[in-house]
Amino acid sequence: MNSNRLPRVDSMAKFNEALQDLIPLESKNLEGNYLRTDKRHRRTQLKTYIIESNSKLNLSEFLIYDSIQCEIQSTNIDKIKILKIIKDQIPYEIYLDLTNDRFWKLHSNILAEELDKILNYFINYSELELDHLWYPSIMLYELSQASGNINNGLKVDYADYFLKDTLNYDLGELKFKVSGRSSLKAIDTLKQEKDFESSLAYSRMVIKRGNTRRKYIQDDITFHGGFIVKNGSSIEDHLALVDLAETTYATKINEIEQARIGLSYAEKMHSFEGRSFDIEFKRNIEDMDLFVSRLLSSRFRLWGLKSVIHDNLYQISAVDLHTGDPFDLELSNNLLRVYLPKGSCGNVVLRLIVNLQHNFDSNTKCEFLGI
Amino acid sequence: MVTKKLHPHTLLINYAIDLCSGNKKSYSQLDDLDYTVQIIEHEINTSKGFNVKPDIIKVSKKCNHVLLIECKSGTINEDQISRYKTMTENDLNSSLQLNNMQPKFDFCIVAVSNTVSSNIDLPILVYSNNSIHKINCFKLSPLEQIFEHDIDLSQRIPSLSYYPFSVNDDNKIILTKVLQGMISYYLKKRLRNTSLDSVFNDDDFLSTLHPFWKSFSDRHKKELKSRIKNLFRTFVKSNSDIEVYLKKLNSGNYKLTSKFTEKCYEILDNIPSNTLTLDDHLH
Numbered sequence: 001m002n003s004n005r006l007p008r009v010d011s012m013a014k015f016n017e018a019l020q021d022l023i024p025l026e027s028k029n030l031e032g033n034y035l036r037t038d039k040r041h042r043r044t045q046l047k048t049y050i051i052e053s054n055s056k057l058n059l060s061e062f063l064i065y066d067s068i069q070c071e072i073q074s075t076n077i078d079k080i081k082i083l084k085i086i087k088d089q090i091p092y093e094i095y096l097d098l099t100n101d102r103f104w105k106l107h108s109n110i111l112a113e114e115l116d117k118i119l120n121y122f123i124n125y126s127e128l129e130l131d132h133l134w135y136p137s138i139m140l141y142e143l144s145q146a147s148g149n150i151n152n153g154l155k156v157d158y159a160d161y162f163l164k165d166t167l168n169y170d171l172g173e174l175k176f177k178v179s180g181r182s183s184l185k186a187i188d189t190l191k192q193e194k195d196f197e198s199s200l201a202y203s204r205m206v207i208k209r210g211n212t213r214r215k216y217i218q219d220d221i222t223f224h225g226g227f228i229v230k231n232g233s234s235i236e237d238h239l240a241l242v243d244l245a246e247t248t249y250a251t252k253i254n255e256i257e258q259a260r261i262g263l264s265y266a267e268k269m270h271s272f273e274g275r276s277f278d279i280e281f282k283r284n285i286e287d288m289d290l291f292v293s294r295l296l297s298s299r300f301r302l303w304g305l306k307s308v309i310h311d312n313l314y315q316i317s318a319v320d321l322h323t324g325d326p327f328d329l330e331l332s333n334n335l336l337r338v339y340l341p342k343g344s345c346g347n348v349v350l351r352l353i354v355n356l357q358h359n360f361d362s363n364t365k366c367e368f369l370g371i
Numbered sequence: 372m373v374t375k376k377l378h379p380h381t382l383l384i385n386y387a388i389d390l391c392s393g394n395k396k397s398y399s400q401l402d403d404l405d406y407t408v409q410i411i412e413h414e415i416n417t418s419k420g421f422n423v424k425p426d427i428i429k430v431s432k433k434c435n436h437v438l439l440i441e442c443k444s445g446t447i448n449e450d451q452i453s454r455y456k457t458m459t460e461n462d463l464n465s466s467l468q469l470n471n472m473q474p475k476f477d478f479c480i481v482a483v484s485n486t487v488s489s490n491i492d493l494p495i496l497v498y499s500n501n502s503i504h505k506i507n508c509f510k511l512s513p514l515e516q517i518f519e520h521d522i523d524l525s526q527r528i529p530s531l532s533y534y535p536f537s538v539n540d541d542n543k544i545i546l547t548k549v550l551q552g553m554i555s556y557y558l559k560k561r562l563r564n565t566s567l568d569s570v571f572n573d574d575d576f577l578s579t580l581h582p583f584w585k586s587f588s589d590r591h592k593k594e595l596k597s598r599i600k601n602l603f604r605t606f607v608k609s610n611s612d613i614e615v616y617l618k619k620l621n622s623g624n625y626k627l628t629s630k631f632t633e634k635c636y637e638i639l640d641n642i643p644s645n646t647l648t649l650d651d652h653l654h
Binding site: 126261262263265267269270271272273275276278280296303304305307308309313315317318319321323324325326328329330332335337339341342367368 | 375376377388392393394395396397408409410411412413427467468528530531532533535543544547548550551552554555558559579582583585586627632635636639
């Protein structure tokens with residue numbers, strides 16, 4: 001099932017048809033009919049992932065021979081490619097939509113477990129300068145409230161990565177799934193409980209879109225830019241949802257990058273532009289050194305050198321390992337200030353906010369960005 | 372771990388920029404007045420034949436006003452002040468070429484407490500003991516109202532990274548930025564066809580160390596470049612481990628290890644404070 005060959009499409013209509021064919025026949029399933037699964041009866045739904053690219057590589061040379069072999073093939077549509085991948089001797093094919101140079105879309109019905117491994121491999125391959133998207137909880141919530149969308153559930157996933165005792169991560173864990181239209185109300189009730197107030201970070205939002213009886217789609221949208229078809233069969237609604245989420249994300253990245261710090265030169269004058277971003281927490285940092293050591297780690301894709309201004313104020317000269325861009329941070333016990341220089345990638349700000357929401361305090365926010 | 376103490380002038384430049392940064396948690400105070408343009412070290416010729424060069428000029432279209440700021444960590448030079456007093460609105464307009472604006476202006480000194488002189492009759496913003504205290508009056512009344520009473524900064528976090536260092540700052544502060552810049556440069560594989568020494572003549576590299584680099588005068592650039600080069604040669608290039616790591620980084624898909632980070636801290640911990648004097652880096 002994983003190795004099915006994708007059609008070499010020659011028009012957008014054919015491309016949409018090919019994607020339609022990757023959606024499992026759920027409506028028949030509800031009536032007890034055929035459901036597409038792999039040999040272990042795991043469902044092979046259509047999944048779309050958006051990834052952020054700063055890559056300046058020529059894609060025709062995009063060929064990797066390592067633990068994964070990858071080759072890029074053209075279709076008869078200029079911006080639609082097919083990634084041919086061999087992993088553990090199993091061949092896979094994935095559609096790669098390069099309509100947007102910055103935000104690439106991958107479409108496939110490969111099992112999530114395998115697709116995640118392939119994606120992570122590419123994202124960790126530094127030459128490519130790729131990254132996940134990072135949707136803060138409020139952005140997932142707002143997507144679920146957008147016109148034409150209905151919230152039908154969500155998933156909370158929180159694990160405290162900033163505990164002193166690394167053997168006891170599970171003490172700071174909270175994971176659960178809520179289904180149905182009242183899910184957000186249920187979460188609002190939980191937010192009143194002091195024990196949970198810092199750990200209600202959304203990892204998935206279940207969104208239904210389209211005519212709810214006949215033609216619709218129900219996707220799980222993940223916080224790192226995955227759109228997994230769970231129900232329904234409308235490829236148009238799936239793609240509309242993906243496009244909406246992409247536009248929302250691109251707008252936020254643009255907002256961040258408009259505020260990057262640097263000089264402009266006009267009329268024989270140098271002007272200073274940009275501003276820092278204050279990321280605030282409700283939870284206080286108890287151990288600043290521990291916090292910094294966890295922050296400068298592979299989880300956040302950051303490297304840096306810290307300097308102590310005084311007990312409660314640290315300065316960090318950091319490097320974003322996604323692009324190699326340098327940037328600066330200041331940290332006090334409930335605030336992280338980010339200085340992003342001109343030319344650097346804005347994705348790092350959302351990566352910081354989202355990882356802090358899921359691993360430190362789900363109330364992490366940036367007022368300037370409306371997050 | 373590196374303990375850091377910025378030079379008072381570096382601090383004051385950061386405070387002056389921060390005045391209209393828009394961050395409620397920082398020292399920002401002028402958000403409501405919409406000072407959106409911050410012009411850096413621009414020379415203004417006065418009709419009386421003097422030149423003045425404020426550190427920062429802020430422009431507010433909303434208030435039709437220009438705020439000229441001089442940061443003073445040392446003593447305030449009264450000659451300099453009298454030169455500023457010769458400046459007229461016409462001098463300002465012809466120098467700044469602000470489209471369709473005929474702004475009023477205030478000149479203001481931003482200082483730390485020990486530099487304040489009672490003889491100066493220009494507005495002075497004094498940063499001390501977690502507060503801003505104003506001496507003398509601004510001509511623009513909304514500005515005067517903001518600073519009418521002392522402003523408590525005890526719950527605020529100063530912004531210290533807009534202007535990361537100056538030539539007066541400690542070796543550790545400058546070298547931390549140099550190491551950060553080198554890592555970035557190597558990660559981006561910019562050095563593939565470049566020798567290490569030529570990096571320090573590359574304006575793009577030097578701009579990654581200091582966002583204001585391109586606004587500095589040639590003399591200022593020369594001083595700072597020389598200081599940076601000396602620090603790198605003396606404390607980093609002489610350390611063979613670091614060079615090996617940097618070359619590996621440049622060669623391909625190599626990850627930064629904790630051992631490398633420890634090596635960086637070791638260099639920073641052992642570097643003497645300001646071993647290089649101003650004379651050293653000029654020669």
